[in-house]
Amino acid sequence: xxxxxxxxxxxxxxxxxxxxxxxxxxxxxxxxxxxxxxxxxxxxxxxxxxxxxxxxxxxxxxxxxxxxxxxxxxxxxxxxxxxxxxxxxxxxxxxxxxxxxxxxxxxxxxxxxxxxxxxxxxxxxxxxxxxxxxxxxxxxxxxxxxxxxxxxxxxxxxxxxxxxxxxxxxxxxxxxxxxxxxxxxxxxxxxxxxxxxxxxxxxxxxxxxxxxxxxxxxxxxxxxxxxxxxxxxxxxxxxxxxxxxxxxxxxxxxxxxxxxxxxxxxxxxxxxxxxxxxxxxxxxxxxxxxxxxxxxxxxxxxxxxxxxxxxxxxxxxxxxxxxxxxxxxxxxxxxxxxxxxxxxxxxxxxxxxxxxxxxxxxxxxxxxxxxxxxxxxxxxxxxxxxxxxxxxxxxxxxxxxxxxxxxxxxx
Numbered sequence: 032x033x034x035x036x037x038x039x040x041x042x043x044x045x046x047x048x049x050x051x052x053x054x055x056x057x058x059x060x061x062x063x064x065x066x067x068x069x070x071x072x073x074x075x076x077x078x079x080x081x082x083x084x085x086x087x088x089x090x091x092x093x094x095x096x097x098x099x100x101x102x103x104x105x106x107x108x109x110x111x112x113x114x115x116x117x118x119x120x121x122x123x124x125x126x127x128x129x130x131x132x133x134x135x136x137x138x139x140x141x142x143x144x145x146x147x148x149x150x151x152x153x154x155x156x157x158x159x160x161x162x163x164x165x166x167x168x169x170x171x172x173x174x175x176x177x178x179x180x181x182x183x184x185x186x187x188x189x190x191x192x193x194x195x196x197x198x199x200x201x202x203x204x205x206x207x208x209x210x211x212x213x214x215x216x217x218x219x220x221x222x223x224x225x226x227x228x229x230x231x232x233x234x235x236x237x238x239x240x241x242x243x244x245x246x247x248x249x250x251x252x253x254x255x256x257x258x259x260x261x262x263x264x265x266x267x268x269x270x271x272x273x274x275x276x277x278x279x280x281x282x283x284x285x286x287x288x289x290x291x292x293x294x295x296x297x298x299x300x301x302x303x304x305x306x307x308x309x310x311x312x313x314x315x316x317x318x319x320x321x322x323x324x325x326x327x328x329x330x331x332x333x334x335x336x337x338x339x340x341x342x343x344x345x346x347x348x349x350x351x352x353x354x355x356x357x358x359x360x361x362x363x364x365x366x367x368x369x370x371x372x373x374x375x376x377x378x379x380x381x382x383x384x385x386x387x388x389x390x391x392x393x394x395x396x397x398x399x400x401x402x403x404x405x406x407x408x409x410x411x412x413x414x415x416x417x418x419x420x421x422x423x424x425x426x427x428x429x430x431x432x433x434x435x436x437x438x439x440x441x442x
Contacts, residue, residue: 054090054122056139056151060166060195062088063128063135063157072406072437073099077122080442086126086135091119094141094289112179117142126155133157139168141289146177146184149288165196172288174222186222186230189288191215206244208254213239215262217286229270235286237262254342256359262334264367284334324384329367336363340392353396362387402441409434 054070054077062079063086069078070090077090091101095118104113126135137153151170157163169192174184192215199209215237223229239260246253264284323329340359346352366383391411398404 054088055092055120056122056137056153056168056170057193058166058195059122059124059135059137059153059155059168060164060197062086062124062137062155063126063133064161064164067442069440069442070437073435075437084128086124086128088122088124088137090122092122094118094120095143107179114145114179120149124153124155128157128161130160131158133161137168143172143289143291145175145179146182147172147174147187147291149173149189151288162199162201163197164199165194167194168192170288172219172291182224184222184224186227187220187291189217189219189221189286189291191217191287191289206246208243208245210243211239211241213237213260215239215285217288217290219286219288219291221291230268231270232268233283233286234265235263235284236265237284250345252342252344254344256338256340256342258336258338258340260334260336264329264332266331284332323365323370326373327380328371328373329365330369330371332365332367332370334363334365336361338362340390351398353394353398355394357392359390359392360387361390404439404441405436406439407434407436 054075065079067080070076074093075090077088079086079088081087093099095116100118102115102117104115106114106116120139120141122137122139124135124137126133128135133156135153135155137155139149139151139153141149141151143149149170149172151168153166153168155164155166157165169190172187172189172191174187176183176185194214196212197209200207216235218234219232221231221233237260239258241256241258244255244257246255262284264286323332338359338361340357342355342357344353344355346354362385364383364385370380370383372378372380393409395407396404397407
């Protein structure tokens with residue numbers, strides 16, 4: 032996603048279901064139901080082709096950078112050692128689909144750094160004329176010996192999964208459109224690069240459910256959505272000095288293989304957890320709380336989110352322009368076993384972090400001909416502290432948004 036002005040990218044990924052379509056392991060679930068096409072977007076490109084029952088897909092999506100670069104060697108270590116980087120995540124997949132069932136497999140590769148890469152095999156299946164769909168990606172982050180530094184992350188391994196299942200109700204059924212269920216789990220094992228007997232082990236678990244409704248009117252299809260999510264950090268295990276030091280280790284409720292930056296330093300992995308350090312996270316964002324606000328330490332935190340987006344979908348009379356608008360109201364709460372004022376203080380916060388905010392998201396599809404469409408999406412609004420800073424820095428501007436564009440060619 033190309034950011035026009037910066038808000039927390041977490042908002043969009045958390046809220047939009049078709050961000051990268053089937054070119055991303057996290058949303059492979061629509062792979063078997065789309066028609067032959069080429070998609071070129073600001074931060075994603077790929078092709079889906081094949082006869083009616085056999086589907087093949089290949090694509091790239093932005094991963095390490097939002098600069099739309101595929102390859103570079105601009106970074107270097109020790110002044111003279113250039114680092115060759117493959118920036119996006121690359122995905123390939125093949126599948127078979129019929130009225131009774133469909134089955135597909137895929138593989139995604141992500142080069143996170145010279146010493147850490149992520150491999151994601153994907154299993155996808157459909158049934159009941161595509162009414163039931165399930166996608167099971169398993170991301171495996173593996174550490175390697177660096178070729179440009181005398182440091183190795185070979186003992187590091189991060190495994191995570193984000194299982195998604197959907198069921199679409201018959202079109203004749205009033206009110207209900209479909210339901211979506213998500214199960215997330217992550218486990219990180221990160222060794223001290225100088226002392227292999229010392230390691231950090233973290234894990235997290237999460238559930239999310241979405242119920243999509245539909246209200247048909249003569250001109251507009253209204254699609255209310257009810258979404259609830261729960262994420263829990265499990266206890267961190269730290270063997271440094273043979274003891275668990277809660278003032279050093281930061282528990283995380285969203286451990287992912289792709290979240291670990293995979294950068295080796297003289298004292299170990301640069302990230303204190305597999306998804307960064309929640310103690311210095313991005314904070315409140317658009318009604319969603321991405322992480323623990325800066326300056327606090329939380330022991331075994333958990334997050335509860337309840338959101339009510341409402342989609343409005345319409346087409347022009349000639350059906351050459353499609354429009355979708357989705358305002359969303361969201362409440363998020365983060366609490367923990369203990370919340371400390373800082374990693375150096377015994378003062379405890381007695382109330383959870385809470386945020387009520389909004390996000391407005393929109394899409395426009397313009398079709399000069401039936402097989403070609405121009406795609407535009409924007410997102411604005413929110414309670415982001417980053418947004419507030421930018422409003423002040425940019426002369427009290429009220430317009431802080433994410434945006435993306437591209438085209439789709441159907442053949």
